[in-house]
Amino acid sequence: MRYQEGLERVLSASARLFAERGYHRSSVRDIARATSLTPAGLYYYFKSKEDLLSLICDHIMELVEAGLDAAMAGATTPEERLARFVRNHLETFSSHMPEMKILAHESGHLQGESRERLSAKQRQYFTRCVEILRELWGSRDGEGPDLRTASMALFGMMNWIYTWYRPGRDPEAGVLAAQVTRLFLRGFLAPQPPAPNPQPRP
Numbered sequence: 779m780r781y782q783e784g785l786e787r788v789l790s791a792s793a794r795l796f797a798e799r800g801y802h803r804s805s806v807r808d809i810a811r812a813t814s815l816t817p818a819g820l821y822y823y824f825k826s827k828e829d830l831l832s833l834i835c836d837h838i839m840e841l842v843e844a845g846l847d848a849a850m851a852g853a854t855t856p857e858e859r860l861a862r863f864v865r866n867h868l869e870t871f872s873s874h875m876p877e878m879k880i881l882a883h884e885s886g887h888l889q890g891e892s893r894e895r896l897s898a899k900q901r902q903y904f905t906r907c908v909e910i911l912r913e914l915w916g917s918r919d920g921e922g923p924d925l926r927t928a929s930m931a932l933f934g935m936m937n938w939i940y941t942w943y944r945p946g947r948d949p950e951a952g953v954l955a956a957q958v959t960r961l962f963l964r965g966f967l968a969p970q971p972p973a974p975n976p977q978p979r980p
Contacts, residue, residue: 785833788813788823790876793834797876801831801884832892835885838877839899842870846906856913857963863910864962865955867936872951875940882937904929914963932962 795804795812806827810817824830849862871878888896907929915923935958948954 785823786837788815788820788830789834789837792830793838793874793876793880796831796834796884797879801827801880801887828888828892831880831884832888832896834877834880835888835896836899838870838874838881839896839903841874842867843899843903845870846903856910856916859910860914860963861955861959863907864932864936864959865952868939868955868958869951871936872939872943872945872954875943878937878940882940904933907932932958935962 791813792804792809795808799808804827806817806820809827809830810820813820820830824833845866846863849866850859853859853862885893885896908925911923911925911928911932915925939954942948943954949957
């Protein structure tokens with residue numbers, strides 16, 4: 779337990795450093811300062827700087843997958859499953875913005891087995907989205923949309939929030955997820971749903 783807690787602190791601090799300075803511009807000494815460990819102490823948690831990058835990427839993918847597994851419990855319709863997929867994605871990554879930026883900009887530095895493992899996790903996650911969209915289209919007449927294109931468009935809406943999202947200024951993740959889901963499914967010109975009545979204060 780103490781090792782896991784220590785590892786998570788190292789991953790979180792290192793992710794912030796990599797997101798701010800970039801992977802290549804962050805030295806082992808920089809990482810040591812950011813994590814309040816000695817350079818020698820760092821190697822208790824990882825074997826190399828690339829290994830650390832791999833651990834950060836694997837960890838955030840495991841978090842979003844685990845959250846999705848829990849979110850899907852009890853979902854009965856494809857539309858509900860899509861809404862939960864979007865909400866879990868945005869809730870996870872809005873609370874892990876540095877890791878989101880690293881997946882977008884720094885994960886390409888991984889090589890060999892680490893790169894293959896991360897790519898496999900990302901393909902599996904992407905496939906879950908494609909399958910939900912396939913369910914949504916169902917057995918309607920006519921040729922359906924290109925599921926890969928539609929899925930990529932949805933991820934494009936979700937994955938770049940780290941460039942503009944500001945907690946306190948922008949909607950919290952649950953509200954943002956509802957907006958993204960509506961925009962994706964109904965389009966920009968669809969009627970807005972009525973605002974919920976405010977709950978009376980006790």
